[in-house]
Amino acid sequence: MAYQALYRQWRPQTFSDVVGQKHVSTTLQRALEQGRLAHAYLFSGPRGTGKTSMARILAKAVNCEHPHDGNPCNECRNCLEISSGSSLDVYEIDAASNRGIEEIRALKESVRTLPSACRKKVYIIDEVHMLSNEAFNALLKTLEEPPSYVLFILATTEPGKIPLTILSRCQTYDFRRISTEDISDHLMYIAGQAKFPLTEEAADLIAVRSDGGLRDALSLLDKCVSSCEGSTLDAESVQDLLGLTGKEQLISLSRHIFKGESGEALSVFYDILQSGREPASILRDLLEHFRNLMVCRIDPDTPELLAYGRLSDEIKKDAESLSEPYLDALFEALHESLQDLKWNTFPKMSAEMGILRLCRVKGSRAADSLAERVSQLEKEVESLKKIISLKNAFPAPSPASAPAPAAPLEPSFGPPPEIPPFSPPSAEEKPAEIIMPKAKPAMPASTPKETKKLGSTAKKKSSSIEPAASTPAANAPSSLIDPASYSGIWEKVLSYFKAIHRVEIYTCYRKGTLIYANNARAVITAPQQFLVIMGNNKSYQTIAAEAFQKIVGSPILLHVVLEGSGEEAETKALLAKEMESSAAPTPSGKEEPAKNEGGYKLVSKDEIAQSDLEDPSFKEALKMLPDYDIYEKD
Structure with a gap:
């Protein structure tokens, strides 16, 4: 005798044998006992939950010669023929391969004839949602008023695709996933x-x-x-x-990720690869493991932990020690890596990079909760407010109110420190000294330059410097864009790349973070060096400038720096300095003094002696600091 698969050997033969669908089997048994059988039924639910088996049991119970409590006896001729599939009065139709109107017309012709041996002719239509609209329309009238000796049983996994006119003519039973x-x-x-x-x-x-x-x-x-x-x-x-990653290996890999131990995590990953697993399969199993950790944190008694067996307690310990925001960040990062893996020519390399990115995700412990992070941000904001209020409490005096040099504001501050020259020359005459670096992009053209840091009081610039205030707006320094809007602007820029179908540019920039922007220049950080190189490509920068033009009205040049590098720190320091400069009060419509208490005078390049200009140290300083003011000691 030919071997039969287990699911065929152990197919349920009575309502009592059906696993996990008691709400359906009990209702049908009572309907049979009370003689309240409908003319059409619709069984819907996921695959493998017993829809077709329940339909066959119902067909046997209707035609059984010796039923017992609504169950078929499975011994009479009708039961045996239906179980073996040889009954002439029970028709099983696969709607996926018989979906046309001609097949339904043939069914309607068959309905007219009386049953040959059974009490009722039963039509079991599996995957009924696959029928065409014309076939549904042809079936509609027959399904609404069938002969008394006909019973329709429809089965589907997608009830949403069945017309409402069909649904309204059937008794619907929903089959659940078995626990x-x-x-x-x-x-x-x-x-x-x-x-x-x-x-x-x-x-x-x-x-x-x-x-x-x-x-x-x-x-x-x-x-x-x-x-x-x-x-x-x-x-x-x-x-x-089944090609599954071992639970012990998954736990070991995840714990190294939680601790940020990238080397150990890659070592476990390589061990799993050696056992024959594919990179995509490993990441999918790890994604499911993170999902189980999240579910376990919410519900420690979840049935999903049954797959871990004796390791269930270890999973519960890990879930308790991790915060939900961190698990959510891990899940999102790993899901992105899996998406990238689908289109990557080198799956192993992509999987390695994905695991390394997981190791860099911050905040692994419950102490790093979202509430504490918000609290830390609030403290930083309060600290910035105090700094700004302190500057407002000691504004620079106006030229009209302080014609002569004033004493320091607070005796405790002491005199301003003596500022050494940049590099003493060998010549007898001392060259001009470059002091007090001051970033110009944050200062508009008509705003006087601030010399408060030198402790200067009122005195107007000489007439040779005054015309600089009337230069055209095109030559005005760039103005800083509000940092609070950086996130929204960057999201719109990324959306612009997708809208114009430049997927390669979007992929390059999508992991970047905007940390500085004015109306001429913007800086973002990237997590990898190759993204920095790609992002600074001129063709990419041109498209980015077009995006900024549409969003903020200026063709801003985009520059990419490596995350955690010195360039990022310098850019953030520049941003903080420009914000501080823009927050400091300056007298409106008045020129800033040219001298301070230390005897320093602001000079232009034309006023510097030729010998100073030819000094090698001075030339090098001008190359390094092209945007800074030059002061000369009296």
Whole structure:
């Protein structure tokens, strides 16, 4: 006799045998006992949950010669013929391959004839949602008023695709996913009846992998039993046969990620690769592990932990020690890596980079909760407010109110420090000294330059400097864009790249963070060096300038720096300095004094002696600091 698959050998034969669908089987049994059978039923639900088996049991129960409490006897001629599929009065139709109007017309012709041996003719239409609209319309009238000896049973996995006119003419029953415990218990029962050794951990693992479908679970069990004939089927054997990553390896890999130990994490990853797993499979299993940690943190008694067996307590410990925002960030980062892996020519390399990115995700412990991060940000904001209020409390005096040099504002501050020259020359005459660097992009053209840091009081500039205030707006320094709007502006820039279908530019810049922007220049950080190189490509910068032109009205030049580098620190320092300069009060419409208490005078390049200009140290200083003011000591 030919071998039959386990799901066919153990197909339910009575309502009592159906696993996990008691709400349906009990209702149908009572309807049969009370003689309240409908003319059409619709069974809907996920695959492998018993829809077709329930339809066959109902067909047998309707035509059984000796029913017992609504269940078929499975011994009479009608029951045996229906079970073997040889009954002339029970029709099983696959709507996926018989979806046209001609097949439905043939069905309508068949409905007119009386049953040959049974009390009712039963039509079981599987995957009924695959019928065409014309076929549904042809079936509609027959389904609404069929002969008294006809019973329709429709089965589908997608009830949303069935017309409402069909749904309204059927009694609908929803089949649920079978619980992990019910599937595991049923597998252990079958193993006991079939006399092959199966451990509970292996049964739990198969039950979790079947995702609520008993037929899928029996198919997996059949595969494992065929490979391990004569030996005990345990969880390790199931993992090897199904190509799953071991739970101990997943726990070890995840813990190294939590601690930021990138080297150890890659070592575990390579060990898993050596066992024959594919990179994509490893990342998928790790993604499922992170999901289980999140679910366990919310519900420690979740059935998903059955797949971990004796390691369930370890999972609970890890879940308790991790914060939900951190797990969410890990899940999102790993999901992005899996998406990138689909289009990557080198899956192993992409998987390695994905694991390294996971190791760099911040905030692994529960102490790093979102509330504490917000509290830290609030403290920083308060500190900035105090700095700004302190500057407002000591504004620079106006030229009209202080014609003569004033004493220091607070005696405790002491005299201003003596500022050494940049580099003493060898010539007899001392060259001009470059002091007090001051970033110009934050200062508009008509705003007087600030010399408060030198302790100067009122005195106007000489007439030779005054015309600089009337230069055209095109030559005005760049103005800083509000840092609070950086996130929104950058999101719009990325959306612009997608809108014009420049996926390669979007992919290059999407992990960047905007840290500085004025109406001429913007700086973003990138996590990898190759993204910095790609991002500073002129063709990419041209498209980015077009995006900024549409969003902020200026063709801003975009520059990319490496995350955590010195360039990032310098850019942030420049931003803080420009914000501080823009927050400091300056007298409106008045020139800033040219002298201070230390005897320093602001000079232009034309006023500097030729010998100073030819000095090598002075030339080098001008190259290094092209945007700074020049002061000369009297």
